Amino acid sequence: xxxxxxxxxxxxxxxxxxxxxxxxxxxxxxxxxxxxxxxxxxxxxxxxxxxxxxxxxxxxxxxxxxxxxxxxxxxxxxxxxxxxxxxxxxxxxxxxxxxxxxxxxxxxxxxxxxxxxxxxxxxxxxxxxxxxxxxxxxxxxxxxxxxxxxxxxxxxxxxxxxxxxxxxx
Amino acid sequence: xxxxxxxxxxxxxxxxxxxxxxxxxxxxxxxxxxxxxxxxxxxxxxxxxxxxxxxxxxxxxxxxxxxxxxxxxxxxxxxxxxxxxxxxxxxxxxxxxxxxxxxxxxxxxxxxxxxxxxxxxxxxxxxxxxxxxxxxxxxxxxxxxxxxxxxxxxxxxxxxxxxxxxxxx
Numbered sequence: 001x002x003x004x005x006x007x008x009x010x011x012x013x014x015x016x017x018x019x020x021x022x023x024x025x026x027x028x029x030x031x032x033x034x035x036x037x038x039x040x041x042x043x044x045x046x047x048x049x050x051x052x053x054x055x056x057x058x059x060x061x062x063x064x065x066x067x068x069x070x071x072x073x074x075x076x077x078x079x080x081x082x083x084x085x086x087x088x089x090x091x092x093x094x095x096x097x098x099x100x101x102x103x104x105x106x107x108x109x110x111x112x113x114x115x116x117x118x119x120x121x122x123x124x125x126x127x128x129x130x131x132x133x134x135x136x137x138x139x140x141x142x143x144x145x146x147x148x149x150x151x152x153x154x155x156x157x158x159x160x161x162x163x164x165x166x167x168x169x
Numbered sequence: 170x171x172x173x174x175x176x177x178x179x180x181x182x183x184x185x186x187x188x189x190x191x192x193x194x195x196x197x198x199x200x201x202x203x204x205x206x207x208x209x210x211x212x213x214x215x216x217x218x219x220x221x222x223x224x225x226x227x228x229x230x231x232x233x234x235x236x237x238x239x240x241x242x243x244x245x246x247x248x249x250x251x252x253x254x255x256x257x258x259x260x261x262x263x264x265x266x267x268x269x270x271x272x273x274x275x276x277x278x279x280x281x282x283x284x285x286x287x288x289x290x291x292x293x294x295x296x297x298x299x300x301x302x303x304x305x306x307x308x309x310x311x312x313x314x315x316x317x318x319x320x321x322x323x324x325x326x327x328x329x330x331x332x333x334x335x336x337x338x
């Protein structure tokens with residue numbers, strides 16, 4: 001699948017078969033995450049790969065948008081290290097670029113994935129920090145749920161000409 | 170070029186030939202930007218396409234990391250509408266996912282591109298808001314400079330096993 005095709009056909013997948021994804025695929029997705037650019041090349045991202053069903057179920061129980069996680073079978077929590085990037089906005093940007101790479105890589109592998117937001121919703125990020133023993137200086141930005149899709153979603157065209165401005169606002 | 174290959178070989182390009190990129194390519198890159206996921210599907214992104222050399226030079230003169238812009242020939246300013254997404258962190262995340270799509274699309278088209286950060290550096294975002302008449306409720310997040318590359322950069326492997334945690338931090 002070429003890049004633009006992947007970008008245009010990727011959808012958020014929240015329904016999974018429950019089939020376990022293999023570690024080779026997780027490795028490819030993680031590697032894609034690392035390849036994102038970061039401001040000043042600080043590379044503040046850290047990744048927590050969660051596969052244990054008890055943990056996934058605990059997260060699903062406590063985070064209302066993470067209900068799909070247990071059946072996905074894998075959640076990669078993308079975090080930012082504030083000692084490497086002290087500007088919160090840049091930290092979020094770096095992690096988000098990384099997450100987008102991961103979502104596209106998962107799509108290429110015919111896996112389904114969805115971005116489950118944590119930060120800046122304090123309630124969500126605190127739940128995850130508590131469950132996964134994340135230290136104070138690390139901000140969990142989002143969970144990328146990944147699994148075998150149990151649904152086929154058609155591509156959606158989100159293009160909106162009204163949002164394109166020429167030369168000035 | 171498949172997705173994972175594109176992700177792994179994309180580099181930030183700051184040297185350009187000065188050759189003008191065609192509007193079809195700008196359209197493909199913009200469309201890629203629109204296809205990024207956004208929290209709650211609010212889609213707060215807005216895009217300002219700047220091609221006039223006077224404007225590009227003015228930005229380059231006032232933003233120290235935007236020196237490459239005039240020779241690139243095109244800068245797409247990705248902004249977030251705070252009336253559509255009031256959480257700044259989510260706004261940054263949405264725009265960043267969009268930017269990453271655009272960088273990958275540019276790479277697929279054999280164009281060079283680089284992410285020039287604006288927000289959260291107040292100095293930079295204010296300069297751009299002033300030059301491009303951006304209203305108060307719109308936050309310019311970054312400029313994606315796009316042009317014909319005048320340099321060939323080898324892929325870099327940014328993988329770092331130490332940043333991967335299993336099950337917990």
